[in-house]
Amino acid sequence: MNKMQINEPLFRTIKRKPRSAREIMRLRMFALVFALIAGGLFVLMIGYNPVEVYSTIISGAFRSKMAIQATVKFMIPLLMSSLGVTLAFKMKFWNIGAEGQIIMGAVFASYFALFYSKLPHFLLIFIMFVAGFIGGGIWGLIPAFFKSKYETNETLFTLMLNYIALHVITFLRDGPWKDPGSSGFPKIARFVKNAQLDKVLGVQFGWIIALILVVVVFVYLKYTKQGYEISVVGVSQATARYGGMNVKKIVLRTMVLSGGICGITGMIQATGSDITLASSVAGGVGFSAIIVSWLANLNPFGILIVSFLFSVLEKGSSVMQSTFGLSTYSADVLQGIILFFILGCEFFIRYKLVFRGYHSKGGAK
Amino acid sequence: MFINFLIAAVFAGTPLLFGTLGEILNEKSGHLNLGVEGMMAMGACAGFMAGFLSDSLIIAIIAAFLAGLFGALIYAVLTITFLANQNVTGLTLSIFGVGLSNFVGEYMLTNSHTTSLKLPAQITAQLSNINITGLSEIPVIGSLFFQYNPFVYLGIVIAIICGYYLNHTKIGLNLRAVGENPGAADATGIKVTKLKYINVLVGGGICGIGGAYCSMIINGGVWMSNSVNGLGWISVALVIFAVWSPIKAIFGSFIFGAFNVLKYYIPKTYFTIPNAFYDMLPFIITALVLVVTSIRKSKENSQPASCGVNYFREER
Numbered sequence: 069m070n071k072m073q074i075n076e077p078l079f080r081t082i083k084r085k086p087r088s089a090r091e092i093m094r095l096r097m098f099a100l101v102f103a104l105i106a107g108g109l110f111v112l113m114i115g116y117n118p119v120e121v122y123s124t125i126i127s128g129a130f131r132s133k134m135a136i137q138a139t140v141k142f143m144i145p146l147l148m149s150s151l152g153v154t155l156a157f158k159m160k161f162w163n164i165g166a167e168g169q170i171i172m173g174a175v176f177a178s179y180f181a182l183f184y185s186k187l188p189h190f191l192l193i194f195i196m197f198v199a200g201f202i203g204g205g206i207w208g209l210i211p212a213f214f215k216s217k218y219e220t221n222e223t224l225f226t227l228m229l230n231y232i233a234l235h236v237i238t239f240l241r242d243g244p245w246k247d248p249g250s251s252g253f254p255k256i257a258r259f260v261k262n263a264q265l266d267k268v269l270g271v272q273f274g275w276i277i278a279l280i281l282v283v284v285v286f287v288y289l290k291y292t293k294q295g296y297e298i299s300v301v302g303v304s305q306a307t308a309r310y311g312g313m314n315v316k317k318i319v320l321r322t323m324v325l326s327g328g329i330c331g332i333t334g335m336i337q338a339t340g341s342d343i344t345l346a347s348s349v350a351g352g353v354g355f356s357a358i359i360v361s362w363l364a365n366l367n368p369f370g371i372l373i374v375s376f377l378f379s380v381l382e383k384g385s386s387v388m389q390s391t392f393g394l395s396t397y398s399a400d401v402l403q404g405i406i407l408f409f410i411l412g413c414e415f416f417i418r419y420k421l422v423f424r425g426y427h428s429k430g431g432a433k
Numbered sequence: 434m435f436i437n438f439l440i441a442a443v444f445a446g447t448p449l450l451f452g453t454l455g456e457i458l459n460e461k462s463g464h465l466n467l468g469v470e471g472m473m474a475m476g477a478c479a480g481f482m483a484g485f486l487s488d489s490l491i492i493a494i495i496a497a498f499l500a501g502l503f504g505a506l507i508y509a510v511l512t513i514t515f516l517a518n519q520n521v522t523g524l525t526l527s528i529f530g531v532g533l534s535n536f537v538g539e540y541m542l543t544n545s546h547t548t549s550l551k552l553p554a555q556i557t558a559q560l561s562n563i564n565i566t567g568l569s570e571i572p573v574i575g576s577l578f579f580q581y582n583p584f585v586y587l588g589i590v591i592a593i594i595c596g597y598y599l600n601h602t603k604i605g606l607n608l609r610a611v612g613e614n615p616g617a618a619d620a621t622g623i624k625v626t627k628l629k630y631i632n633v634l635v636g637g638g639i640c641g642i643g644g645a646y647c648s649m650i651i652n653g654g655v656w657m658s659n660s661v662n663g664l665g666w667i668s669v670a671l672v673i674f675a676v677w678s679p680i681k682a683i684f685g686s687f688i689f690g691a692f693n694v695l696k697y698y699i700p701k702t703y704f705t706i707p708n709a710f711y712d713m714l715p716f717i718i719t720a721l722v723l724v725v726t727s728i729r730k731s732k733e734n735s736q737p738a739s740c741g742v743n744y745f746r747e748e749r
Contacts, residue, residue, distance in 0.1 A: 081514075081516070081745065081746070083747065114540060162520055162741075164524070214724055214727065218724065218727040218728045219727055219730075220723055220727040221723060223467075224669070224670070224673060224719075225723055227467075227666065227669065228670060228716045228717075228719050228720040228723070229716075229720070231713070232716050232720070235709040235713040235716075236709070236713075238708075238709040239709030239710065242707060242708065242709060355524055355528060356528070358520070358521065358524055359521060359525055362518065362521045393543060394540070395540070397531075397535040397536040397539070397658075398532070398536055399532070400528050400529060400531065400532025400533075400536075401529060401533050401536055403525075403528060403532075404525055404526070404528055404529025404532060405529070407521075407529075408522075408525065408529070411511050411515070411517040411521065411522055411525070412510075412511055412515050412517065414515075414517060415516055415517065
């Protein structure tokens with residue numbers, strides 16, 4: 069008996085009763101508050117006033133029409149690619165290749181923007197959309213094929229494809245697609261007006277597509293047969309197979325969709341915001357998307373909110389740079405801190421820690 | 434020319450070696466840590482700044498190790514104790530680490546009121562290539578083996594220690610058991626949580642040293658943002674290429690280093706292969722290795738079975 073007690077660890081983890089939605093929400097809010105406090109301590113440590121810094125971030129994102137437009141511009145690719153990876157995550161397929169899928173979508177679309185720019189405007193834009201979808205879709209299909217056929221680890225495979233895609237751009241930039249008119253560093257030519265996305269309320273109309281996509285993905289996951297199949301495969305492949313589903317087909321189809329949405333993101337970013345094919349077309353958005361999607365618990369409307377908050381942080385931190393001279397990397401630091409806290413808090417939703425001696429009090433042992 | 438190429442490959446491969454060794458320790462304990470880039474970046478910043486302020490290589494390396502370990506500690510607490518998703522936690526650590534490193538770097542630069550941060554004289558001398566009288570002067574062999582900076586030898590020594598530890602010690606065997614099947618390991622009385630913590634933390638520290646190489650050597654002793662610049666991600670890839678073996682990681686990292694410098698050594702007149710292709714090569718080869726090992730389904734040449742899955746005792 070005594071020996072048992074000595075060997076018992078200081079604390080152990082057990083599952084708890086499921087919490088109510090309200091309790092979960094409250095826990096997450098607590099985590100957010102703690103994260104902001106921790107971020108504030110960090111700001112304090114380097115000698116600034118946290119309240120001032122935080123209010124600068126928020127006012128910086130909304131202080132003018134221009135600022136709001138810039139915030140939305142940050143948000144479009146983040147929101148869309150988060151929706152894209154969500155499809156794969158729902159299936160427990162670790163698509164961390166959004167970065168590469170965005171790039172390939174942009175590459176495919178840029179081909180038409182550069183070489184078929186004489187086509188009628190709407191036809192050209194439509195073709196570029198399709199091209200973007202196909203580019204990203206292919207980049208999503210490759211790992212899905214090997215995963216479903218040989219069980220190849222998709223996390224690592226999609227990661228590799230990101231870098232292969234990145235160098236596809238540098239290859240095109242330094243070689244075949246190099247703008248002969250540019251001096252100095254090689255770059256790809258600016259798209260002509262005909263190949264640019266139109267603007268609605270001062271921002272490229274990608275934001276409308278992104279908002280529509282939120283609803284589409286929500287409906288697709290929640291109310292369609294295919295969406296149901298995705299969640300069954302995500303819970304258990306064996307169950308799906310037992311239920312007569314063609315798991316392989318579902319995996320391939322979903323990854324084409326997931327990669328395709330990311331591909332459209334790339335097309336929108338290139339033709340709407342960058343107006344050229346830059347190697348920074350994805351610029352880390354594909355990685356942030358994974359975090360956004362996870363934070364939002366794979367819920368499309370949650371993704372809308374989280375990606376909005378992240379964009380505010382991103383835009384606000386650029387204002388922080390001009391006001392306080394702090395580098396924009398502070399946005400990454402704050403994002404990281406917030407996410408660490410939320411990740412930590414998820415634990416308390418599903419488990420609880422039981423300290424040594426808990427049972428002896430109850431007299432069970 | 435060829436000798437120079439080999440030497441350049443070793444220099445380019447050394448930071449990868451540290452990152453790879455750190456990640457091997459992580460994965461052997463069942464944790465796919467995608468935060469290598471972040472831990473290296475934190476080590477890069479801490480190592481450089483400690484070296485800059487103290488003018489001592491030893492202190493710089495210790496600082497880099499501790500910074501990498503700190504990054505790994507965040508990851509370890511979240512994934513081992515709090516059972517958070519490994520992929521998301523690792524990615525966050527990468528974004529956080531790179532952001533923090535660049536942030537602190539720029540902060541130090543602004544506050545130093547100079548145009549650039551350059552390492553002082555003493556540490557620069559310590560970082561330069563060694564010169565052993567007698568050995569280093571031997572033609573070919575001397576320059577191939579006895580003329581690198583201290584990091585290169587440190588990396589190889591750590592790799593050999595890791596290889597011995599994993600394959601020839603009892604605790605290493607225990608660790609591999611934890612990585613393959615933590616439930617079974619737990620049942621035999623192995624302290625799973627403790628072993629995981631130790632290896633994830635030490636692995637992070639080793640990654641941190643690799644980061645210090647990036648910030649102190651690659652840019653010639655001048656602070657630059659983003660000095661790690663994707664090497665952490667290549668390290669994650671290299672773990673697969675080295676099939677989770679520390680000894681193979683030595684050669685693997687030098688081969689990947691060779692890919693990195695290959696474009697400078699192939700005469701342009703004969704081949705006109707674009708540079709981008711050389712940059713792509715490590716990733717294509719890693720993807721191929723990944724596919725081939727999965728087709729062959731070889732047990733010993735694949736990822737530890739529990740990698741990516743957190744261990745929760747009540748669910749074994």
